[in-house]
Amino acid sequence: MKYSYFPGCSLKGLGRAYEESLLPVMAHLGVEVQELPDWNCCGATAYMSVDEGRASVLAARNLAIAQRMGLSVMAPCSACYLVLNKTQHNLAEYPAMRQTVDRALGAVNLTLKGEVPVRHPLDVLTNDIGLEAIRQKVTHPLRLMGEVTEKAADGTLVRRTGVRPLKVVPYYGCQIVRPYATFDDKNDPTTMDRLIEALGAEVVTDYRLKTKCCGGSLTGTVPDAGLRLVYILLKEALKHGADCIVTVCPLCQYNLDAFHAQIASRYEPVRIPTVYFSQLMGLAFGLPARELGLHRGVVPMPALAGPEAVAAAQPAVA
């Protein structure tokens, strides 16, 4: 399995923990990933709103390079993923757009014919690699030392300290399933739910905000609106008793992780770590936390129970 990899600006900057965890995880699964040579900006949000034609030219250039390599594009950043898909959609629908793009690409001796498959890592992981293959690589199921409730021999419930699954809120954000529901349901995506389950964690299935807005750039431009959205997402995750939120998008991760101080002063403290799914995969595969970019988060992930602790706790649970 081989894919070209389009990191976009985020995975080299603010979201570098995503790249730091995704690439080793893919390598661990035996997937060959080759970074697109000389890639450029995907043309995302701001540019797309100002000039759709020129933004599409930017996206199309990346697609043309991938086509020349003969590979499909893996785009981990939600914004990149959406813009690349949107550009292909525009090129197929609007001949005038196709003309603009062809002319621009021609000037640098590039061509783009037909469609280049644009894949999200979640799509690649669940549909190409498969959950079974992933499950087989899990050496450190995601468990925590914490309070567990058990039924004693006499039928009464007892609480004690023990090993329990990490409780995770899957948060997809808006862009990977809307408007193009390419590999999952647009209202209730579940790909990541299944993936996290395969890692041994417990998934909060009734988190209704899984595709709601993270605030986008409003956290910076209109904090009143942006921070309120983030606050609700975090508060509801805590209400469901989650240990962490897992996301697929650099902007979501940033918004959910970076504004805890402001949110605490405006509303109330709602501290909960937000990590990338690839980071959880790395942990479950037993890769060193330091190499998964976990130290970059503002709210730290709680320490997981290692295989020894899990093994030690086993007899008590059984």
Next chain:
Amino acid sequence: MSAKQEEIRIGFYVCHCGHNIGKTVNCPEVAKFVATLPHVVHSVDYKYMCSDPGQELIRLDIQQHKLNRVVVASCSPLLHEHTFRGACAAAGLNPYYFQMVNIREHDSWVHADNPVEATEKAKALAQAAVERVAQHKALEVKRVPIHQDVLIVGGGIAGIHAALTIANSFENTPDSGKPPRKVYLVEREPSIGGHMAKFDKTFPTLDCAACILTPKMSEVGAHENIELMTYSEVAKMDGYVGNYTVTVRHKPRYIIADLCTGCQDCISHCVVQPEKSPKLMAANEFNEGLDKRRPVYIPFPQATPQIVLIDPMVCLNFRKGVLTDKCKKSCVTACGEKKAIDFTQKETTEELKVGTIIVATGFKAFDSRRKPEYGYGVYPNVYTALEVERLVNASGPTGGHVVLRDGRTKPKTIGIIHCVGSRDERTHKWCSRVCCMYSLKLAHLLHEHTGAEMYNFYIDIRTPGKGYEEFYGKLLEEGVNFIRGRVGEVTDWAMTPEEEGKLVIRVEDTLAGMVRRIPVDMVVLATGLEPQADAQEVRRIFNMSCGTEGFFLERHPKLAPVNTFTDGIFIAGACQGPRDIPDTVAQAGAAAAEAMALISRGFVEQEPNTAFILDAECSGCKSCIPLCPYTAILFDEARKKAYINEALCKGCGTCVASCPSGSIVQNLFEDDQVFSEIHGVLAYD
């Protein structure tokens, strides 16, 4: 051939149709031209040929000028061929010596910008008709008797009303010497009653639905002229108007209907007890799955007929529908000497002969899960309107106490969302017509039961009906809140402490011009009406058509609203489109009247444009037989010749074109006639 021996005398009439034709086509010029054609002895133009004086003209001329052929150039034959044939017949001329030319739809209307060419075209078409009519023969209209029995499919309020109307018109006297006339009412559920039986009150009068429906149900059950077939479905239909053969499939109840007295001892003695074994109970369909029923059950207290049935999917004597005979069968013991329970019962079929059929198969409520943003099936306290009908009903799952799904809590605020699956580009574009009114009714009833604060979220309030707008006014006075805007979503995440633990309805209030969040305890989805899931199958069985949305298509939206394109088959109620009870009953009455009109006439006339086989020339190749869409062609094995059942032939002409030896002839479309017509139009210059 006898027609050729006498002198052919053609009369030609060209109609102005007011300005419709006259403004474009030079009618006097057409008449003048036709007068020069062979055999034409009389040719005139007239303002309105279809008027009484116009028809009188034809009658008088036939006598005066001894006409034996008539051609009228006017509108489409669909409109007035019948009229002019009648005028010919009134003057003693065989009506099939008449030919019509369409110079309105085919000429003046489509060539309004070119009067000169339009006039030329009219002349060419007229010449074609004149040459054709010279070849016409006298034909006889055949009369086929109508079977007196009627089949009604669907036992909702439409089927019930139609059945009673017709059955009451049948005066069956035992000593009249005639066989008794019957109405067969076929219903697929174990009881008749349909959706109306589930309703609590009806709008706008708020009279109890059961109180007005159940007397009619029992009347159906007891009527001597009605044969009720519940838990049965129509599998097949053959034949033609007046003579349909219908195959009905009776599903096994595992109860011998004739022996069951409806005592229900078997139900109370069933080993599956609600307290002891709740998991073995089945979802109660009649209460929309809000509570459970036993494997042996009667759908609801007033069910008609009062015959229990056994559900083999949950009965312990079966395993997933297959008889295992492993239960201790306390029901059989309870039934005792009556011996009404028969676990070995199998599906049976029965053939009925009927003359007319009324299809009243009703509607299906929109599946709320298709609007996932409203959270039905996700949040327990989101209900469909039909569920709420059962909740407020005294014989419903909670005995008429409106409580949330936890079985205890009374809702303090309730939101009703209109147009769920109606007026929606993404699901159904049509207005379901009843939802506004039933939402108002439910708002009133829910408020009455709970005292809750009520919200209605609507796009437009549509209350066209007697007393409907007044009912809306009453609701406004009762203090129900109306918020105009399509709801965006129902969710459970809270933005303020007051919203914690509530369902939040997010909506753009288009009157206030703002987005609002309304926290409520209970959400009611006013689901729209859609065609039954198997409407296409039913359509095929009865040879009907469907509109694009899937409801059965009437022959004419205004002038033949209960007729279908198949003679003798009528439609009534919501299977034709969403409608409320008064409209449904009115339509059922209309369908019944149409059926009775055919019955009391006693016969149908058949157009003589049927095909026949020239026996001497048929080689018996059978190539025509599979092509006939009406299975009207039969084969005489002894003589190795095909022959056509004229009663079944619809005159489509497929067999005529297919016959390799040219041995099939169709009346009114004989080779001489068609070729003369073609010659006429081509010879004009």
